[in-house]
Amino acid sequence: MTRYAEFYRQSIDQRDNFWATQARLIDWQTPPQQVCDYSNPPFANWFVGGTTNLCHNAVDRHLADRPDQAALVAISTETDTERSYSYRELHTEVQRMAASLLALGVKKGDRVQIYMPMVAEAAFAMLACARIGAVHSVVFGGFASGSLASRIDDAEPVVIVSADAGSRGGKAVAYKPLLDEAIRLASHKPKAVLLVDRGLVPLQLEAGRDHLWSELRAQHMDAEVACEWVASSHISYTLYTSGTTGKPKGVQRDTGGYTVALAASMKHIFQARPGQTFFTTSDIGWVVGHSYIIYGPLVAGMTTIMYEGLPTRPDAGIWWSIVEKYKVTHMFSAPTAVRVLKKQDPSWLKKYDISSLKALWLAGEPLDEPTAQWISDALQIPIIDNYWQTETGWPILTLANGIEQQTTRFGSPGKAMYGYNVKLIDEATGEELTEPNQKGVVAIEGPLPPGCMQTIWRDDERFVSTYWNTIPGRQIYSTFDWGIRDADGYYFILGRTDDVINVAGHRLGTREIEESISSHPNIAEVAVVGVADSVKGQVAMAFAVPRDATGLEHDDARRKLEGEVMKQVDGQLGAVARPSRVFFVTALPKTRSGKMLRRALQAVAEGRDPGDLSAMEDPSALQQVRTLVGA
Ligand code: AMP
Secondary structure: OOHHHHHHHHHHHOHHHHHHHHHOOOOOOEOOOEEEEEEEOOEEEEEEOOEEOHHHHHOHHHOOOOOOOEEEEEEEOOOOEEEEEEHHHHHHHHHHHHHHHHHOOOOOOOEEEEEOOOOHHHHHHHHHHHHHOOEEEEOOOOOOHHHHHHHHHHHOOOEEEEEOEEEEOOEEEEOHHHHHHHHHHOOOOOOEEEEEOOOOOOOOOOOOOEEEHHHHHHHOOOOOOOOOOEEOOOOOEEEEEOOOOOOOEEEEEOOHHHHHHHHHHHHHOOOOOOOOEEEEOOOOOOHHHHHHHHHHHHHOOOEEEEEEOOOOOOOOOHHHHHHHHHOOOEEEEOHHHHHHHHOOOHHHHHOOOOOOOOEEEEEOOOOOHHHHHHHHHHHOOOEEEEEOOOOOOOOOEEOOOOOOOOOOOOOOOEEEOOOOEEEEEOOOOOOEOOOOOOOEEEEEEOOOOOOOOOEEOOOHHHHHHHHHOOOOOOOOEEEEEEEEEOOOOOEEEEEEOOOEEEEOOEEEEHHHHHHHHHOOOOEEEEEEEEEEEOOOEEEEEEEEEEOOOOOOOOHHHHHHHHHHHHHHHHHHOOHHHOOOEEEEOOOOOEEOOOOEOHHHHHHHHOOOOOOOOOOEOOOHHHHHHHHHHOO
16 A cells, blocks of 8 residues: 555544644644544534634744744735844734734624725734634725625624725725625624725725724734634634525634644645745635645644735736745645746746746636646646635645655546545435546535534534535535546546536636526526636636527627626626626527526537427527527
8 A cells, every 4th residue: 555545544434543643733822632522414513622712823833943933924916015024023913813802802702894905904903803713804905896795694793804905917906895784784784894905996984883994003002912722623713605406605713623634634635834925826715725825734834925916007017026025935826826837938837947946736616637737837837726615624635745745647637535534425325436537416424624624603503404414314524526536536527517616726616606696686587607717727608598689689788788787797796707608699598487597698609509409498509609609
């Protein structure tokens, strides 16, 4: 048996011993008495009896050995700023933020929503919440009022931390008006809003509710706020993700299991050592940002780089100039970003000294072979794909090169990671597929390892019914992805089994977009599907039936309505969810019983054969689509 195969076996067969060893990678105030309580499946309770603190492990624990080492470097090519914070300085700033949140009435277990651009204060806010045992819930800054409002109502935050604006491509994007509108729309009202004024757009404060960070910080310059030791199972955060229904799910994570899982992943997967530099190009609004911009690198005593800006501005060499300047050792990005760079002049990749870089990890969406090959040739370092989900918090499939160097196979994210009892399951029978190269649903036998979601926030029942009861005859976690495994244990991911689409690594529920489009007064019905795109992986495409089609035979009128629909989505959900096109049709492809034939619609929109259409009610519906997309 290879070293990794042995390591993996132990993690499954001697689960408790295995994770007891990993638990020693972090500091505990009280060590756990029991490794895993799985007496109430599928709910797993990791490190029972242990008390710890995520902020302590990410910040305070490093003060003795590396107080003056940079902990966080916040670089913005949008505002042309670079701010570096040593562990000592980060400790100070986090305490100021923690004291400010306490002053605004936040208590242990209270939720704090964070709706922020990629600025250092966003990291302070997350760490401050962890410090005082508050539950943070970060909402991606690209989401608009409607999305934010539904998350406010679900999380019921006591305080919302936000900013005047973000910035994209050199243009300020005001956040505060979106936040004000979201609070107006939401039934739950936060007690206070804490605002970072970046001076990008004029900021209007609501008296009694809104507070400026600059003022609160000044009041708490010398604040000392001790870490609140919390039970391992104490909720560290919730993070919303899309599913098949319009209502986003609050993925809820614990503290102890998550801290251990991250510490272990930094060692075994990323081969990270204290003092090295980790640069993840994601956003704190996504799970990659939580795990590998903020917590993972800091727990490992590294320097982490937060980047606000595009990969191509001021030029396509910007990332590599950061690698050179900060001697980045580990880089983590998404395939879409690489595909964007691939369209630029390749000489940008040769302009800087990137010899510090050990490997590039990519995640969030399928990494196609040509893209992997291109970046591998250009950088001459290992390119490591990793497959995971918001729900799991750390990779399910990749290569654990910290245990044993393994060969990358382009097109495959790699092997099952330790702790994940990954199976391929026949969707119809629930049987496990054990032969190589059989296609099945990628599923995970419980308990999910430490770091994975505990439940859906305030909805245990939905957690069970959504994830654990979809495969006939067995209680097993479904990833909702199709996959195959080759004879050597390498997996290949073949797309989602549900209506979730992945646009530039951003996971979107088509149902949410449909609901937003349907609320336009002239839209009777709509179907949104994900269509293959050479840069973004997929884009959302909408096919809508107008209530009143008068005049829509004219290009101008169609374009006007399409623009209105797009604006509606921008305003409610945010530009990330905006469909690339809205086509108007007289009917949508459905079965005689009224079920939407999404896969057929998607196939036709991609110019593929839609397969068996015998159940279809009105064959002309697909013909219209074919004509419209020019397939
Ligand atoms: P999210 O929760 O937003 O990270 O989205 C998770 C989903 O993205 C997975 O269920 C997959 O459908 C897809 N995904 C993430 N990483 C990969 C990868 N490396 N290869 C293929 N698909 C991926």
